Amino acid sequence: MTRGTVAPEISSRVRSIPPSPIRGLAPLAEAAKARGIHVIHLNIGQPDLPPPPGVAAALAAAATQPPVYTASQGIPQLLDAWARYYERIGLAISPEQVVATGGASEALSLAVLATTDPGDRILVPEPFYAPYYGILAAAGVELVPIPAPERYGPVTPQAIQERLGPRTRGILLCSPANPTGTLYERDQFAAIAELAREHGLFFYSDETYRELVFRGSRAASALEMPGLEQHVIVIDSVSKRFNACGLRIGALISRNPDVIAAAVSLAELRLSLPLPAQLAAAAALEAPATYVAEVVTTYRRRRDAALAALARLPGVHVVPPDGALYLVAELPVDDAAHFAAWLLTDFTHHGETVMLAPLSGFFATPGAGRNAVRLALVQPEPVLEHAAELLGEALARYSGRTT
Amino acid sequence: MTRGTVAPEISSRVRSIPPSPIRGLAPLAEAAKARGIHVIHLNIGQPDLPPPPGVAAALAAAATQPPVYTASQGIPQLLDAWARYYERIGLAISPEQVVATGGASEALSLAVLATTDPGDRILVPEPFYAPYYGILAAAGVELVPIPAPERYGPVTPQAIQERLGPRTRGILLCSPANPTGTLYERDQFAAIAELAREHGLFFYSDETYRELVFRGSRAASALEMPGLEQHVIVIDSVSKRFNACGLRIGALISRNPDVIAAAVSLAELRLSLPLPAQLAAAAALEAPATYVAEVVTTYRRRRDAALAALARLPGVHVVPPDGALYLVAELPVDDAAHFAAWLLTDFTHHGETVMLAPLSGFFATPGAGRNAVRLALVQPEPVLEHAAELLGEALARYSGRTT
Numbered sequence: 001m002t003r004g005t006v007a008p009e010i011s012s013r014v015r016s017i018p019p020s021p022i023r024g025l026a027p028l029a030e031a032a033k034a035r036g037i038h039v040i041h042l043n044i045g046q047p048d049l050p051p052p053p054g055v056a057a058a059l060a061a062a063a064t065q066p067p068v069y070t071a072s073q074g075i076p077q078l079l080d081a082w083a084r085y086y087e088r089i090g091l092a093i094s095p096e097q098v099v100a101t102g103g104a105s106e107a108l109s110l111a112v113l114a115t116t117d118p119g120d121r122i123l124v125p126e127p128f129y130a131p132y133y134g135i136l137a138a139a140g141v142e143l144v145p146i147p148a149p150e151r152y153g154p155v156t157p158q159a160i161q162e163r164l165g166p167r168t169r170g171i172l173l174c175s176p177a178n179p180t181g182t183l184y185e186r187d188q189f190a191a192i193a194e195l196a197r198e199h200g201l202f203f204y205s206d207e208t209y210r211e212l213v214f215r216g217s218r219a220a221s222a223l224e225m226p227g228l229e230q231h232v233i234v235i236d237s238v239s240k241r242f243n244a245c246g247l248r249i250g251a252l253i254s255r256n257p258d259v260i261a262a263a264v265s266l267a268e269l270r271l272s273l274p275l276p277a278q279l280a281a282a283a284a285l286e287a288p289a290t291y292v293a294e295v296v297t298t299y300r301r302r303r304d305a306a307l308a309a310l311a312r313l314p315g316v317h318v319v320p321p322d323g324a325l326y327l328v329a330e331l332p333v334d335d336a337a338h339f340a341a342w343l344l345t346d347f348t349h350h351g352e353t354v355m356l357a358p359l360s361g362f363f364a365t366p367g368a369g370r371n372a373v374r375l376a377l378v379q380p381e382p383v384l385e386h387a388a389e390l391l392g393e394a395l396a397r398y399s400g401r402t403t
Numbered sequence: 404m405t406r407g408t409v410a411p412e413i414s415s416r417v418r419s420i421p422p423s424p425i426r427g428l429a430p431l432a433e434a435a436k437a438r439g440i441h442v443i444h445l446n447i448g449q450p451d452l453p454p455p456p457g458v459a460a461a462l463a464a465a466a467t468q469p470p471v472y473t474a475s476q477g478i479p480q481l482l483d484a485w486a487r488y489y490e491r492i493g494l495a496i497s498p499e500q501v502v503a504t505g506g507a508s509e510a511l512s513l514a515v516l517a518t519t520d521p522g523d524r525i526l527v528p529e530p531f532y533a534p535y536y537g538i539l540a541a542a543g544v545e546l547v548p549i550p551a552p553e554r555y556g557p558v559t560p561q562a563i564q565e566r567l568g569p570r571t572r573g574i575l576l577c578s579p580a581n582p583t584g585t586l587y588e589r590d591q592f593a594a595i596a597e598l599a600r601e602h603g604l605f606f607y608s609d610e611t612y613r614e615l616v617f618r619g620s621r622a623a624s625a626l627e628m629p630g631l632e633q634h635v636i637v638i639d640s641v642s643k644r645f646n647a648c649g650l651r652i653g654a655l656i657s658r659n660p661d662v663i664a665a666a667v668s669l670a671e672l673r674l675s676l677p678l679p680a681q682l683a684a685a686a687a688l689e690a691p692a693t694y695v696a697e698v699v700t701t702y703r704r705r706r707d708a709a710l711a712a713l714a715r716l717p718g719v720h721v722v723p724p725d726g727a728l729y730l731v732a733e734l735p736v737d738d739a740a741h742f743a744a745w746l747l748t749d750f751t752h753h754g755e756t757v758m759l760a761p762l763s764g765f766f767a768t769p770g771a772g773r774n775a776v777r778l779a780l781v782q783p784e785p786v787l788e789h790a791a792e793l794l795g796e797a798l799a800r801y802s803g804r805t806t
Contacts, residue, residue, distance in 0.1 A: 014516065051469070062679075118521035131671070271648075274651040277680065
């Protein structure tokens with residue numbers, strides 16, 4: 001490298017992070033709005049539902065407290081609230097087994113940094129929550145995709161086993177999954193747990209959407225797998241089930257004390273989480289079970305309405321999600337990313353358009369997900385039905401239509 | 404590695420992070436308090452002063468807003484507030500040159516990840532803010548210490564030049580410095596800036612304590628160095644000058660658009676910062692100049708009181724700080740870390756003791772700082788004077804005394 005006249009350059013690891021499939025279209029949406037177009041946002045998992053009433057009360061109370069540093073692991077009130085929440089859903093977790101984090105994102109970041117070194121690999125079923133790729137890349141860790149089976153079902157232990165190597169440190173699963181709503185049954189979880197045990201792997205389980213399921217009361221948890229106490233690291237969040245994304249509070253949960261100690265030593269580097277958000281998240285976690293049940297009922301109604309409306313569109317195939325708050329639609333287009341951009345740049349119908357997330361951004365395998373989009377169920381049924389009509393109108397006009 | 408029966412292990416990078424010199428003594432302090440002992444905390448830079456009144460008002464207003472995701476770079480209101488704050492102190496920074504972060508810690512983390520790959524090196528004058536080491540280690544980056552000159556003065560360009568190598572990506576400075584209060588004059592900054600330009604290095608400038616100086620109105624800023632727009636990344640925070648640590652809001656500032664784009668793409672991985680804290684930090688940044696001036700006056704009085712009180716203790720040598728809110732005292736003891744622990748486990752005087760931060764934790768060079776401690780000026784003068792008396796009493800009784 002010639003030094004002296006050359007400006008320093010940004011890192012390779014950052015250049016390897018693909019642009020966010022959600023955020024990349026944002027400037028196009030802003031431009032559409034500037035032209036007076038009404039954009040229906042189905043592109044981002046930003047719930048439109050109100051958080052439990054305790055959240056606003058806790059924030060108001062926090063306003064009178066001095067904004068001081070708190071314990072890096074989280075304030076005792078928040079760790080206790082997590083433990084009580086887990087007790088209510090039938091999982092024995094003590095406050096010492098919880099590290100409060102800045103959302104599920106920081107929980108995964110701490111989990112990865114605590115358990116991997118640069119050059120290590122983590123296996124992840126495709127499609128996956130898009131930021132996984134960058135969170136691993138920032139840590140110098142390679143995301144090894146496990147291609148999705150037909151219809152985005154759970155991956156098989158066989159598919160995992162085939163991709164194990166000497167640098168494989170673990171398996172990262174999300175159930176129910178963002179973006180597909182795929183739900184792993186207990187026996188499917190157990191088979192993967194067995195692999196983790198056999199090969200000495202970490203089992204990173206993103207359970208952000210745990211209760212948001214359309215059969216049963218909650219998804220199977222990696223914390224229920226016997227003999228896997230040293231392997232399981234659960235990623236959790238108050239964002240979705242309590243509609244409190246903007247608090248940015250999640251948690252890393254593990255029964256492995258070394259993992260907790262490592263995560264705390266990493267958390268100490270950022271000293272603490274904001275106090276007001278911690279107090280508000282503790283209040284959210286104390287919400288009655290009826291609160292989450294109503295959230296699930298709302299998403300079930302929306303899913304059913306969206307499925308029915310999309311079924312009316314020729315050439316559109318939808319995979320009915322078993323949980324979470326998204327659905328994946330395969331569209332009769334050459335390139336769904338191009339189509340999603342076109343919706344914002346070229347299409348309007350009575351002054352309206354719709355914003356979708358191209359599914360390609362949720363894959364590491366080049367070319368995968370090219371004909372699909374993710375829709376977030378973050379609008380009331382009439383809006384979802386109306387958005388489906390707009391989508392039908394757009395598909396009828398789009399020049400890259402394939403069928 | 405034998406797999407199957409072996410539990411997976413935590414990462415080497417985490418094991419390389421030394422225990423926090425501040426947090427490591429915390430259990431001993433808790434135990435002392437449980438025995439009924441009053442512990443005077445001089446160990447942590449947690450200001451005891453109130454934040455600007457606008458902070459509480461902003462938090463109260465935020466309580467009524469839904470807790471939603473916001474822009475990853477920060478809400479426009481906060482980015483604008485940073486830009487206006489910079490304008491008031493005479494530095495031209497636009498909102499587009501700011502990335503709002505979770506404290507100075509996340510700002511440094513983003514700066515390092517944006518500009519380094521695993522195996523790279525960053526030069527850091529010793530002693531340094533202890534978490535620097537772990538923040539770099541988590542990123543797989545080696546902290547190369549530049550040993551402190553006599554009396555903890557600014558390091559020379561010569562000392563930096565001697566340690567440059569092919570993997571050196573930049574120089575990380577803090578002025579005024581935590582823990583020593585060392586202040587780099589403009590010409591000292593300029594000489595280092597020249598080195599950065601000549602060798603194509605990033606100049607990471609931690610300016611958290613910018614206005615907290617005991618001569619002049621503020622410290623020299625790396626942003627004032629001509630021709631260094633592509634090299635300078637400033638780490639900033641509302642924590643200290645606005646007494647708002649618990650909001651956990653800082654900023655990364657750069658005029659290099661590639662650095663900003665890289666930092667934003669990393670910030671997108673954690674989606675956003677908490678909304679209430681962003682609104683409150685924006686309010687803090689609008690505090691009148693008289694607010695910060697009063698903070699500085701308070702710390703100057705405290706520094707002078709502490710210097711006078713410590714000067715009365717035989718064998719204790721204090722380096723008068725030129726800024727920040729700490730001072731380093733060299734003690735006549737064999738091992739200041741042991742002494743600091745002993746203060747909590749074995750010493751009391753009329754039911755009281757004092758908690759200090761051993762300086763060894765602020766060094767990467769083994770054995771350095773062994774006879775010194777950092778005191779934080781986070782107590783009123785009478786308490787600082789009383790704490791100095793307690794320290795004198797303790798030194799008189801301590802068996803590891805050297806002079």
